[in-house]
Amino acid sequence: MLNTLVKQVDPNMYRYDEFDAQFVGERVEQFAGQVARRLSGELTEDQFKPLRLMNGLYLQLHAYMLRVAVPYGTLSSKQMRKLAHIARTYDKDFGHFTTRTNLQFNWIKLVDVPAILRELADVEMHCIQTSGNCVRNVTADQFAGATDEEIEDPRPLAEIIRQWSSLHPEFVFLARKFKIAVGACEKDRAALLYHDMAVQIVKNAQGRIGYKVMAGGGMGRTPYIAHVMSEFVEREDILAYLEAVLRVYNQDSRRDNIHKQRIKILINAIGPEEMRKRVAREFDEIKRAGTLQLPQDELDRITAYFAPPKFETGLSDEMPEAGTDFANWVKTNVSKHRAPGYAIATITLKTPGQVPGDATSAQMDIIADLMDQFSVGEVRVTHEQNLVLPHVRKKDLPAIYAKLKELDFAAPNAGLITDIIACPGLDYCDLANARSIPIAQTIAKKFENLDRQHQIGELKIKISGCINACGHHHAGHIGILGVDKKGVEFYQLVLGGSGAEDASIGEIMGPGFGEHEIADAVERVVNVYIAQRKDGERFLDTYRRLGMAPFKDAAYEKAAA
Amino acid sequence: MLTANRLRDGDVLYRKGSGWVLMLADADVYPDQASADAALAAATAETVRNEIIAPYLFEVREVNGKIVPVKEREIIRAAGPTVHPHTGKQAGQINA
Amino acid sequence: MTKLIKSGAYAQDVYAPVADDAALPDGPVLVSLARFHKDRDTLLARNTPVGIRLQSSENPEQLGQDVHHFALIALEFPKFRDGRAFSWARILRTRLGFTGEIRAVGDFLYDQVNYQHRVGFDAWEVPDNFTIEMFNRALTEMTNVYQPSADGKKTIRELRAAR
Structure with a gap:
């Protein structure tokens, strides 16, 4: 409900034109038809499942879950109010922001989904490709357009990729999901190197802006850091290049073992050099055909939507005292x-x-x-x-x-030990082996003292309730992986991961801890860091210098006693 | 015991006789594998009616005279998320 | 039973599928890649149309220039979730310039027909209850597209530029 004292502002972001609106509208009715065919029995559950996933609809532990796309994480106030309205009207009054910068509703009824999708379309939102074996929601640096560190705003390119990948006829039945992120500075806030494919906006030696493309990163049961596919792709060629990577993936990926069908497995099986060769060959062919060239005027047109707001001048740059x-x-x-x-x-x-x-x-x-x-x-x-x-x-x-x-959203903890990523875990998820959220809550409570948090400094804890790694545990300075031992939850510690520009894959410490032991084990690990750190070292730096041994000794010491 | 989801709203169901109930406490406990398998076979055959989906069996045990699932997963599924005790079956929220 | 839809209408399937070890009958035949490799010269010397049925793991590029000898290339969907044939059809049309019939065979859904049409399929082996009306509806659910593909359809970008 709109506070009458606040005037709604339309931000500078992509706005649907009549073509986008018609596209999303028709897609909604197409999916409504699929829902009707499922309810009538024309579609079996086996047939419906991939179709509903392609539109972000899961069957979870308690109900259906609907995942709404938030392209490159950008939302307008109007859209936020619509999400609130949907939470109130169709769900249990709350929503969950995810690591793919989407928003998911946990208590959705299948029969309500068409109505929800129509409401979303009213504010230029959709659930297209928020799950399924296709190109997922494109993410970007959350400081895009606001930070002085970037070469340019990465969102215009992300929007162009969103359009190109929406119901791409060749790539909606890939071997597995495919995640793309876009960044525009050396500082990586979007976990680029953990993506199936990532684009970083760069300048070459001549000062020309272009794109560095990486592929083959990923979390899941076999984590990999992405390999560079090309150091510099010209602007007009970027879609041709991305299409080349996708085509090689669609053609050559395994289809016989669901755990070995991500692009990271293909690239590491044939080697990055061979992958680059195959992509280069495909890229040449696509370029020759010429239909995917991205004209400068189209890039300019999309970029114009994201023009920076008119910043006031003459403001004091001093931080106010409060x-x-x-x-x-x-x-x-x-x-x-x-x-x-x-x-x-x-x-x-x-x-x-x-x-x-x-x-x-x-x-x-x-x-x-x-x-x-x-x-x-x-x-x-x-x-x-x-x-x-x-x-x-x-x-x-x-x-x-x-x-x-x-x-109650004023915690001064961004980047600190209580700023924890956690997947929904066994409280909601049909795939999970263990709960994540209560572990996050217990650890955050343990380290609630603000002085202590600030004293510990940057420390990223990331918790996943199963090996699929939705909670990014491989990329946590301290990662926690929930496992199931005969129906009981256990938690393994994973140390030394990073999802930033210094990306690394965390190392598993050893056997898991019980639900009531894990927070204490984390504390003992943190204490080793506090005792051993040198000036200016983050937890991650100390871990990289010392290795696993001292942390492992401390973590298991008390658990064994 | 035997569980499934209702197609139209996803709600968790439990088998009682040849029908379904919303609360685990009201449902049948199968004393042996053969009767459990027979119930699952009947439910699986029923999926063609497009009212329920994904039926499967899970184990329970008796604790202080109450039937409780063996696995944490099924305990949470029967009650609702532990982190939102005001939601789900534990809070009496069931779809009609 | 299955029927064939071609050029938006039911059509007669004139190709006789031939098992790898069966004798070649008179008239148009549909053979596997293995059979084609084995009897290439014989097949090409016959004065009758030859079709080839490729499995989803068989990249049509390996046919090289032979591709133009075929009147029909049937691309198999072993299960509807296996989307490799979408790329094979696209390559056949856009890269290899194949102008013969590309037929979708195997396990695919109504919901995939439009994507198949876009990447270059022009014939579908469908179940008996798949009507022409359904086929036409499948192709018209989505009016516009964002990507160029083998159907030559104007993209939204081109439509915008033409406004």
């Missing part, structure tokens, strides 16, 4: 903006005790108000399950902070 709590929040949750007097504010959905990534409809509505009042109507969803107000005036930060405090 007490210690506020100062602490600024320290972790406020980042440098490209415009003087402005800042980027991260809203962590992680106050210790909360379900990471969950928001109620009331919270969504108030965040929508904050977006309108303070951030040109815009918010970003991050892969760390947080939200970002991308364009706020520094002088407004105290007011924003005060409002977030009322919402």
Whole structure:
């Protein structure tokens, strides 16, 4: 419900034209037809399942779950209010922001899905390809368009990729899912190297902007860091290049073993050199055909939608004073903006005790108000399950902070030990072996003391409830993997992973800990770091210097006693 | 015991006689593998009616006179998410 | 039983499927890749149309220039989730310039017919209850497309530019 005091602002982001609107509208009715055919029995469950997944609809532990795409994490206030409305009307009044920067509803009825999709289409949203063996929601750096670190805003390219990959006739029945991310600076906030394919916007030696393409990264049961496919692809060739990678994957990937069908397995089976050769050959052919060239005027047209808002000039660049709590929040949750007097504010959905990534409809509505009042109507969803107000005036930060405090979303913990990624786990997920959320809550509570969190510094904990790694445990400085031992939950520790520009795959420590032991084991691991760290070292740096041994000794010491 | 999901809303169902109930406590416990297998076969044959999907068997045991699933997964499925105790069957939320 | 849909209408299937070890009958035949490799010269010397049925693991590029000897290439969907044939059809049309019939055979869904049509299929072996009306509906559920493919359909980008 729209607060009458707040005027809705339309942010500078991609807007559907009549073609996009017709496309999404027809897709909704196509899916509504598939639902009707399932209910009538014309489609069997085996046939319907891949079709419903392609539109983001799962059958989970308690009900259907519907995953709504948030392309490259960008949401308008109008869209946020619609999500709140859907949570209230069709679900149990809350939604869950995911590591793919999407939003999922946990209690959806199959018969309601067509109506929900029509409501989403009204605000230019959809669920197309948020699951299934196809190209998934394209993600990007959540600071896009706001940070001064980037070469250019990566979202226009992400939007172009979204359109190109939407119901691509050749690539909707791939061997497995296919995730693409786009970044535009050296700092990697989008976990590029853990993607099936990633594009980084770069400048070559001549100062020309183009794209570095990587492929073959992934989490899951066999984690890999992506290999560089091409150091520099010309702008106009990018879709041809991406199509070449997808085609080689579609042709050559295994289809005989579901665990070996991601592109990472193909690339590591034939070697990156051979993969580059196959892609190069395909790329030449596609380029020769010429139909996929991306004209500059099209790039310009899409880029224009994302034009930076008109920043006020003459603002003070000083951070306002508003007490210690506020100062602490600024320290972790406020980042440098490209415009003087402005800042980027991260809203962590992680106050210790909360379900990471969950928001109620009331919270969504108030965040929508904050977006309108303070951030040109815009918010970003991050892969760390947080939200970002991308364009706020520094002088407004105290007011924003005060409002977030009322919402219980004001934890000053972005990047700290209580800013934990957790998949839905066994509380919701049909595939999970163990719960993730309660473990995240227990650890966050254990480290609730703010001085201690700040003393520990940057430490990323990532929790998955099964080997599929939706909670990114391989990329956690401390990763936690839930496993099932005869129906009982156990948790393995994985240390030394990173999903950033220094990407690495965490190493499994050894046998798992019980549900009531794991938080203590994490604490003992953290204590080793505190005792052994050198000046300026993050947990990850100390781990890389010392290796597993001292951490392992400490973790098991008490557990054995 | 035997469980499935209702097609139209996804709700969790449990087998009682030749029908389905919404609460585990109201459902049948099969004393042996043969009767459980027979119930599963009947339910699987029923899926062609497009009312229920994905039927499967799970183990239970008696704890203090109450029937409780052996696996954590089935305990949570029968009750609702442990992190949202105000949602799901544990909170009396069932679809009509 | 199955029927053949071609050029938007039911059509007579004139090709006789020939097992790998069976004798070649008179008239148009449909053979496997293995049979084609074994009897290539005989098959090409016959003055009658030859069709080949490729499994989803068989890349048609390996046919090389022989591809143009075929009047029909049937691409098999062993199960509908196996989408390799979408790429094979696209390559046949766009790269190899194949102008003969590309027929979808095996396990595929109504919901895939439009994608098949886009990548270059022009014939479908369908179950008896698959009507022409269903076929036409499958092709018209989505009016516009974002990607160029083998159907030559104008993309949304081109439509925008033409406004």
